Amino acid sequence: MTTLLIIGASSGIGLATTKLALQRDHSVIAFSRSADSIPLQHDKLRKVVGDARKSDDVRRAISGADVVVQALGVPANARMLTGPIDLFSSATATLLPLMKEAGIRRLISVTGFGAGESRSAITPLQRLGFDLVFGRAYADKDIQEKSIVQSGLDWTIVRPGVLTKGRRTGRYQILTRPQDWRNGLISRSNVADFIVRQLTEDTYLRQAPVLVN
Numbered sequence: 188m189t190t191l192l193i194i195g196a197s198s199g200i201g202l203a204t205t206k207l208a209l210q211r212d213h214s215v216i217a218f219s220r221s222a223d224s225i226p227l228q229h230d231k232l233r234k235v236v237g238d239a240r241k242s243d244d245v246r247r248a249i250s251g252a253d254v255v256v257q258a259l260g261v262p263a264n265a266r267m268l269t270g271p272i273d274l275f276s277s278a279t280a281t282l283l284p285l286m287k288e289a290g291i292r293r294l295i296s297v298t299g300f301g302a303g304e305s306r307s308a309i310t311p312l313q314r315l316g317f318d319l320v321f322g323r324a325y326a327d328k329d330i331q332e333k334s335i336v337q338s339g340l341d342w343t344i345v346r347p348g349v350l351t352k353g354r355r356t357g358r359y360q361i362l363t364r365p366q367d368w369r370n371g372l373i374s375r376s377n378v379a380d381f382i383v384r385q386l387t388e389d390t391y392l393r394q395a396p397v398l399v400n
């Protein structure tokens with residue numbers, strides 16, 4: 188069984204991944220600024236409060252992990268439209284040397300449909316709205332993706348479409364070929380399903396699939 192460090196474990200995909208990994212008998216180190224308020228108790232769960240941009244905080248959490256999952260998010264508010272966003276790139280710049288220092292090779296990182304080369308699959312009309320609302324976050328996710336790809340680690344980048352609160356069905360599309368990339372809905376629970384599957388498979392090693400229903 189695997190010990191996962193989940194960075195961004197207190198809500199959304201990170202929390203869904205924490206729950207599913209524990210159900211599957213893995214051990215979880217759940218890391219976020221509010222990790223102490225995660226409403227779960229489990230013998231195989233360790234909660235670590237910290238900021239993903241701070242080396243000392245991540246170093247406290249990473250010890251004992253075999254795999255790292257990055258499921259960071261920024262709140263959807265006015266800052267997303269106007270403020271500088273560097274969470275994804277700076278947390279990744281913090282994480283990569285610490286993974287190397289700790290000898291951890293496997294990284295599964297959630298970005299989103301529209302990050303990196305998947306932006307080319309957004310139609311020009313949709314891109315206007317996308318850039319307006321998500322442009323700053325996704326410019327930073329582009330930097331994040333590039334540094335992961337160049338890291339030399341055993342990475343998988345996960346690019347979900349529009350996230351929903353639906354239940355886990357295990358039925359969703361894993362689109363690896365650029366010509367198949369499209370936007371669509373997918374539940375956070377199904378993204379968690381994909382992430383937990385990667386703990387026992389290496390089918391998507393060094394790939395960046397888009398996930399949609």
Ligand SMILES: NC(=O)c1ccc[n+]([C@@H]2O[C@H](COP(=O)([O-])OP(=O)(O)OC[C@H]3O[C@@H](n4cnc5c(N)ncnc54)[C@H](OP(=O)(O)O)[C@@H]3O)[C@@H](O)[C@H]2O)c1
Pocket residue numbers: 194195196197198199200201218219220221222237238239240258259260261262274297298299300324346347348349350351375
């Ligand atoms: N919404 C969509 O339709 C959509 C579509 C595609 C992709 N995505 C992407 O999918 C990802 C996950 O989204 P989600 O809605 O599941 O997540 P979320 O609910 O926004 O959760 C974000 C997590 O990141 C943690 N976090 C934020 N800043 C942190 C910091 N400085 N240090 C440590 N932890 C930090 C938060 O915990 P604390 O606040 O406790 O630190 C929380 O656990 C995001 O990157 C999002 O952009 C979203």
